[in-house]
Amino acid sequence: xxxxxxxxxxxxxxxxxxxxxxxxxxxxxxxxxxxxxxxxxxxxxxxxxxxxxxxxxxxxxxxxxxxxxxxxxxxxxxxxxxxxxxxxxxxxxxxxxxxxxxxxxxxxxxxxxxxxxxxxxxxxxxxxxxxxxxxxxxxxxxxxxxxxxxxxxxxxxxxxxxxxxxxxxxxxxxxxxxxxxxxxxxxxxxxxxxxxxxxxxxxxxxxxxxxxxxxxxxxxxxxxxxxxxxxxxxxxxxxxxxxxxxxxxxxxxxxxxxxxxxxxxxxxxxxxxxxxxxxxxxxxxxxxxxxxxxxxxxxxxxxxxxxxxxxxxxxxxxxxxxxxxxxxxxxxxxxxxxxxxxxxxxxxxxxxxxxxxxxxxxxxxxxxxxxxxxxxxx
Amino acid sequence: xxxxxxxxxxxxxxxxxxxxxxxxxxxxxxxxxxxxxxxxxxxxxxxxxxxxxxxxxxxxxxxxxxxxxxxxxxxxxxxxxxxxxxxxxxxxxxxxxxxxxxxxxxxxxxxxxxxxxxxxxxxxxxxxxxxxxxxxxxxxxxxxxxxxxxxxxxxxxxxxxxxxxxxxxxxxxxxxxxxxxxxxxxxxxxxxxxxxxxxxxxxxxxxxxxxxxxxxxxxxxxxxxxxxxxxxxxxxxxxxxxxxxxxxxxxxxxxxxxxxxxxxxxxxxxxxxxxxxxxxxxxxxxxxxxxxxxxxxxxxx
Numbered sequence: 292x293x294x295x296x297x298x299x300x301x302x303x304x305x306x307x308x309x310x311x312x313x314x315x316x317x318x319x320x321x322x323x324x325x326x327x328x329x330x331x332x333x334x335x336x337x338x339x340x341x342x343x344x345x346x347x348x349x350x351x352x353x354x355x356x357x358x359x360x361x362x363x364x365x366x367x368x369x370x371x372x373x374x375x376x377x378x379x380x381x382x383x384x385x386x387x388x389x390x391x392x393x394x395x396x397x398x399x400x401x402x403x404x405x406x407x408x409x410x411x412x413x414x415x416x417x418x419x420x421x422x423x424x425x426x427x428x429x430x431x432x433x434x435x436x437x438x439x440x441x442x443x444x445x446x447x448x449x450x451x452x453x454x455x456x457x458x459x460x461x462x463x464x465x466x467x468x469x470x471x472x473x474x475x476x477x478x479x480x481x482x483x484x485x486x487x488x489x490x491x492x493x494x495x496x497x498x499x500x501x502x503x504x505x506x507x508x509x510x511x512x513x514x515x516x517x518x519x520x521x522x523x524x525x526x527x528x529x530x531x532x533x534x535x536x537x538x539x540x541x542x543x544x545x546x547x548x549x550x551x552x553x554x555x556x557x558x559x560x561x562x563x564x565x566x567x568x569x570x571x572x573x574x575x576x577x578x579x580x581x582x583x584x585x586x587x588x589x590x591x592x593x594x595x596x597x598x599x600x601x602x603x604x605x606x607x608x609x610x611x612x613x614x615x616x617x618x619x620x621x622x623x624x625x626x627x628x629x630x631x632x633x634x635x636x637x638x639x640x641x642x643x644x645x646x647x648x649x650x651x652x653x654x655x656x657x658x659x660x661x662x663x664x665x666x667x668x669x
Numbered sequence: 670x671x672x673x674x675x676x677x678x679x680x681x682x683x684x685x686x687x688x689x690x691x692x693x694x695x696x697x698x699x700x701x702x703x704x705x706x707x708x709x710x711x712x713x714x715x716x717x718x719x720x721x722x723x724x725x726x727x728x729x730x731x732x733x734x735x736x737x738x739x740x741x742x743x744x745x746x747x748x749x750x751x752x753x754x755x756x757x758x759x760x761x762x763x764x765x766x767x768x769x770x771x772x773x774x775x776x777x778x779x780x781x782x783x784x785x786x787x788x789x790x791x792x793x794x795x796x797x798x799x800x801x802x803x804x805x806x807x808x809x810x811x812x813x814x815x816x817x818x819x820x821x822x823x824x825x826x827x828x829x830x831x832x833x834x835x836x837x838x839x840x841x842x843x844x845x846x847x848x849x850x851x852x853x854x855x856x857x858x859x860x861x862x863x864x865x866x867x868x869x870x871x872x873x874x875x876x877x878x879x880x881x882x883x884x885x886x887x888x889x890x891x892x893x894x895x896x897x898x899x900x901x902x903x904x905x906x907x908x909x910x911x912x913x914x915x916x917x918x919x920x921x922x923x924x925x926x927x928x929x930x931x932x933x934x935x936x937x938x939x940x941x942x943x944x945x946x947x948x949x950x951x952x953x954x955x956x957x958x959x960x961x962x963x964x965x966x967x968x969x970x
Contacts, residue, residue, distance in 0.1 A: 342854050343871030344841050399752045404952070407791035460751065460956045462897045478877040483955035484792070485753060497791050499844055501874030501882035 292391075295452060298539050299563035299589070300385035305392050306452045307399065316471035317449050317509050318536035318570040319523060320551050320558045322612070324577060324599070325530040328354045328417070328442040335525035336446075340508070345500025348410050351507035352522040354444040358583060359416030363409035366493040367562065371586070373401055377564055379590045389566020390454060390491055400454045400489040410496075421580065434578055441576040444531070446522060447494040447507035448561075448569030449473045455506070458489030470535070471570065472509035480504055491565045517621050517636060529616025534623070536570060545624040547611055547634075548572070555608055557598045559588040574599060606630075610647045618643040710764045713741030715966040716942065718767040718774060725773035728910040728921035735777055738766045745946060745959035750813050751896050753957055760946040760959040763798075769969060771936055775923040776800055778944065785913040786949030788829040789844045794949035795829035796913070800922055801943040802932035803964070804892070812943050812964050814893045822932035823891040823899065824922055826909040828949070830885035838884040888922070890931070896956075906931065926969075939968050 294303040295310040336352035353362045361367060370390070377387020393401040422438040431438060449466075453473045456464040463479035464486060466472070475486065475495070480503040486495035487504055495506045510520030518524070519533040534548035542553035551558045551572070558572035575584050577596050584592045602608055610627030614634045620642045622634040627647065634642045657664055721734040742762050747755040766777045778798060788795035803810040804820045815821035832839070841848060854871045855863020869875040874882035880889070880901045888909045893899040907924035927933045934940055941964030947953040 343873075344853055345872070347841070347848065347850050394752075395756075397752060397754045397756050404792060410791065458753070460753065460897060461899070477873040478879050480874070480879065481881055481955070484794075485955065487791075498872075498874065499790055500841055501872050501879065503874045503879055503881050505873065 297389075297452065297566060297568050299560050299568050300389070300566065301382070302384055304389050304452070304566050307391070307457045312451065312538065313466060313468050313471035315469070315535040316451065316537075316570055317514065317533070318548050318552075318572060319446065319520070319531055319533045320548055320572045320574070321444055322530045322574040322615075323441055323443065324574060325528045326354065326442040326444055327528055328356065328444075329527060330354055331525050331527050332444055332522035332531075335521040336507075339510075339521045341505075343500070345498035346505070348407075348413075349496050349498075349505070350413055351494070351496075351505075352444065352446045353413055354442050355413075356417045356419060356440050357443045357579075357587070358421050358440065359419040360443075361415065362413040363405040363493050364412060364415060366405065366409075366491070367587075369403045370401075370491045370565065371562075373403055374565070379564075383590045385564055385566075387564060389564070390489075391452075391457060391566060399458045399485075402454075402458075402488045402491070404484075404488045405493060421583075431578075435581055436578045439579045441579045443561075443573075444522070445492065445494070446520075446571060447473065447509065448492060448567070448571045449507075449509055450570060451568035452566065454489040454491060454565075454567055455486035455495045458485040459483075460485060467511070470509070470511065470514055472511050472514070473506070474508060474511070475504055475506055477501075477503065477505070491562065491567070492569070514621070518619050519621055524619040526616060532615040532622070534621060536572075543624075545626060547614065547622050547625050550608070550611060550625075555598050555605075556591060556594050557608070559591055559595055561587055563589045606647060610645075613645045613647055614643065617645050710740035710742045713739075713743065713765075713965075715968065716741060716765060716767055718769050718967060718969045720936075720970060721768045721770055723768075723770055725768070725770045725775045725923050726908075728775065728908055728923050730777060730910070730912060730919050730921045734768055735766060738768055738777075740764050740766045740777075743944060743961060743965055745944065745961060748813075748945075748956055748958050748960045749962075751956050753955075755951070755953060755957050755959070758959055759948045759951050759953060763944050763946060765944070765965070767967070769926060769934075769936065772926060773923050774926050774934060774969070775921055776942075777919070777921050779917055779919040780946050781916055782913070782918055782946075782948050782950070783916050784948075784950035786828065787832050788827075788949055789839055792952075794947070794952055794954040795827040796918060796949045797825065797827040797829075797947040797958075798911075798918070798920060799823050799825045799891075799945040801945070802934070803941055804932050807939075807941045807964060810964075811895075812941075812961060814896050814899065817894050820892050820894045822928070823889075823893060824907050824909065824924060825889040825891055826887065826911060826920060826922060827885075827889075827947075828911065828913070830889065831887050831909075831911060833885040834887040892931070902931075934969055936969050939966060941965060942967050 292305040293309045295306045297304045332352050341349040355362050380386050390401045420438050420440050425438055449472050463476045482503040484497055487497050495504050497504050523531050523533045536548045539553055542549040558574050560569050575588050575592050575595050607627045610632030614632045623637045624635040626633045630647050631644050633644045636642050723734050743765055745760050747758040760780050763780045768775055786796050802822045804822050810819040855868045890902045891899045906928045909922035911918050911920035943961045943964055945958045945960045947958045
């Protein structure tokens with residue numbers, strides 16, 4: 292076992308391979324306050340990548356309702372239950388064990404192995420409310436709400452320390468040097484299912500037709516051309532942005548992902564305590580139960596929600612949130628000046644510019660020139 | 670929800686109801702099944718391969734020549750060297766006999782397995798056995814998958830691969846009889862017009878030519894130079910057939926004595942073999958297996 296640095300946990304962790312961060316790391320940031328579970332991301336991924344035989348049940352991107360939903364069934368509850376109670380220290384450092392540290396002597400990763408029935412209900416628990424029943428005439432008039440749920444869109448997190456890669460006895464899984472995307476070598480995999488067992492997020496999936504395992508490929512053919520993944524560019528709510536995240540010490544203020552994760556502390560990794568340094572980050576939903584959010588996103592939830600509520604006073608962050616979803620290209624740098632947000636590509640060429648506040652034009656209800664009433668329809 | 674969304678969710682839900690479909694997992698044995706009752710076997714520390722005058726090109730567990738060949742018991746234990754490994758030993762012994770006819774060598778193996786498993790659906794694994802031969806110097810070749818410059822030659826039989834050979838590779842509908850799917854890309858009735866190559870582009874394992882994704886002919890021939898290095902070879906020189914009855918697998922594997930680019934066994938020489946067994950019903954696959962801790966010295970008479 293090697294000791295590797297996991298900044299999500301503020302300490303070194305055990306991992307079967309040496310620390311070797313890629314040149315840059317693929318990452319997605321999701322604003323959960325905006326997701327409406329329309330599943331457009333799911334379908335964009337499905338129609339692009341998993342329409343073949345043996346992939347019928349696969350959703351490399353899925354959206355589930357928390358706390359009751361889970362694809363496969365109760366994936367998070369079952370691994371949390373296996374790991375047992377673990378604690379965070381007062382300074383946000385993790386005191387517990389990661390899945391690799393908690394593995395029994397005969398295993399590489401503490402895991403549970405879903406059965407095929409577990410994968411058959413991708414929308415179980417959809418829109419089910421937590422905190423009690425909802426009666427007629429009820430009001431939700433405080434934050435967080437006492438009745439709550441939220442939608443959790445999920446892709447592979449292309450972890451810095453992937454459990455799937457650690458568990459593969461054939462070394463058929465690799466993490467790309469150029470962008471940190473984790474791939475299963477489709478020529479080398481023999482379908483042992485060790486990655487399906489080991490990935491706690493359950494984003495490695497077995498294809499019973501090709502008899503080998505598959506997973507989200509981070510839309511690498513698009514990423515190689517400077518284009519964001521299908522699930523990101525098709526998001527109609529503009530809740531997500533793909534970019535490259537730096538380790539904390541190398542964070543750049545003009546990098547959209549760095550800004551949201553490191554500079555503002557708005558976006559947090561999910562289930563960081565599992566120890567894999569997952570690279571999908573979430574702006575937590577401010578209305579949901581705080582204990583639940585802390586279990587899912589770690590001890591910095593309150594700070595992230597505070598930062599979110601202060602957004603009206605931060606034109607730079609506002610500008611960045613306006614840029615999200617405004618271009619298919621990967622935004623390497625952004626700037627906000629004089630009420631306009633700018634996105635730039637890797638070479639510094641402008642990709643897109645958007646107003647931070649849309650211009651409002653007021654028109655009279657009656658157009659006297661045309662002699663017609665104006666309706667509020669386009 | 671768009672029509673396309675609705676269709677996909679419907680397909681998924683219908684797929685979900687397919688759980689009751691019969692997979693080829695556990696089967697009751699039929700009386701007889703063409704295998705003679707096992708004569709008693711005793712523990713051995715070396716294997717003698719006697720010469721017979723018979724055609725050994727095809728496996729035949731019921732052949733008369735097996736009656737005159739001593740059967741030896743070899744002890745296996747849970748693979749102990751690399752993780753993941755089984756928590757307990759699932760196959761403690763394997764019964765071994767071997768004959769040759771100067772061009773081919775045949776092994777007759779039997780081991781206990783309460784449940785016949787052929788894999789197929791998610792989370793299902795196949796019963797399997799492997800016979801391993803050294804390719805270079807026996808004394809220096811590690812029994813656990815060989816080492817760099819000290820390769821081993823492995824014949825890996827799976828019940829799943831045998832079913833492929835006998836019944837063809839299962840389709841999705843064989844595995845999930847009640848599933849429903851609207852269409853596959855480039856395969857929708859006459860409107861599809863896709864070539865096989867275009868259709869296979871939607872099955873990455875096949876597009877990459879991974880042998881796992883194609884119909885098997887009963888066994889894989891593998892060369893390995895240590896853990897994590899096993900590579901399936903193109904072409905087949907050996908063949909095997911297994912029968913499961915009364916909680917026991919009986920299998921005969923036959924191969925030419927000399928295989929170009931593989932292991933070469935000389936009549937009158939001493940070599941070694943090793944065996945590994947997987948119980949699919951106990952989720953054994955890959956490194957989760959029962960193995961021998963040393964080569965079984967083998968004299969080819």
